[in-house]
Amino acid sequence: HILGYGIDLQDVGFQDKLSVFRKGRLHRGKKIIEKLVSIGLNISWEMVRKIANGASVGRPHIAMALVELGYASNIKDAFEKYLSVDSPGFVPREMITPTEAVKILSDNGSVPVLAHPLLSNSKSGRKSIRHLIELIPKLCEVGLVGIEVYYGDYDSRQVSHLTEIAEKYSLIKFGGSDYHNSENRNDPHPGDVGPPPESVDQIHLAISRDS
Structure with a gap:
């Protein structure tokens, strides 16, 4: 990082770049939810958005939802089981x-x-x-x-x-x-x-x- x-x-050019990054983050989050649902997990985009509470939705919010639903014991466990590389819910992100x-x-x-x-x-x-x-x-x-x-x-x-x-x-x-x-x-x-x-x-x- x-x-x-x-x-x-207040830098307009900087904010424009952030807007592009946020859209990519949003798209990635939705794809992760789709993959988790496809393996039988009862998780929804609406639930994750509620947990994010207005923030830009990311993997930590999805991890919190997985813990709340009982699929993981804590956030680290959720990442290791479902969200990290080679796990069933992993979706690569576009990076600079x-x-x-x-x-x-x-x-x-x-x-x-x-x-x-x-x-x-x-x-x-x-x-x-x-x-x-x-x-x-x-x-x-x-x-x-x-x-x-x-x-x-x-x-x-x-x-x-x-x-x-x-x-x-x-x-x-x-x-x-x-x-x-x-x-x-x-x-x-x-x-x-x-x-x-x-x-x-x-x-x-x-x-x-x-x-």
């Missing part, structure tokens, strides 16, 4: 490249950050980015400002590796728990993981420069 901090929500994402955010005047680049055992689908060392300089060329160094259940070895990358390319060391209320007992909670105070100061400075 590429995160954006300090986004200019990391370089395109960084460029979109940079053009918006916001602060682009590379999220969770290494394997996380507590998060479904959080695998290491292939060819990370080759990717970073390409992203820096189009405006990458930071990288998540402190994340979820990263161990000291992973943090050390990402710290070296951040310092080599003068990237701000971001971080967070990535809490999704997934009912996974191994999932770090808000405040459990985060960047040091000096990184927070750098984040605020980067946002103020670009605003």
Whole structure:
């Protein structure tokens, strides 16, 4: 993922791009429901929309519905059984490249950050980015400002590796728990993981420069 901090929500061009992404997300959600119904699950688009409560419907909302219906014990279980790659409800999404994402955010005047680049055992689908060392300089060329160094259940070895990358390319060391209320007992909670105070100061400075 590429995160954006300090986004200019009044940017018409940026909002146009988001509209396209939302339509793709909506189409994907409906296709997932169709696949789940085809294997005998009693789940409906109306139920998922109600759970989303006005938000852009995504897989987490479908996972919540699966838990509510008793098809999974928690959200992580729902992803592993029905929504992840090679599972019966998986539908691939249309994606832009990391370089395109960084460029979109940079053009918006916001602060682009590379999220969770290494394997996380507590998060479904959080695998290491292939060819990370080759990717970073390409992203820096189009405006990458930071990288998540402190994340979820990263161990000291992973943090050390990402710290070296951040310092080599003068990237701000971001971080967070990535809490999704997934009912996974191994999932770090808000405040459990985060960047040091000096990184927070750098984040605020980067946002103020670009605003």
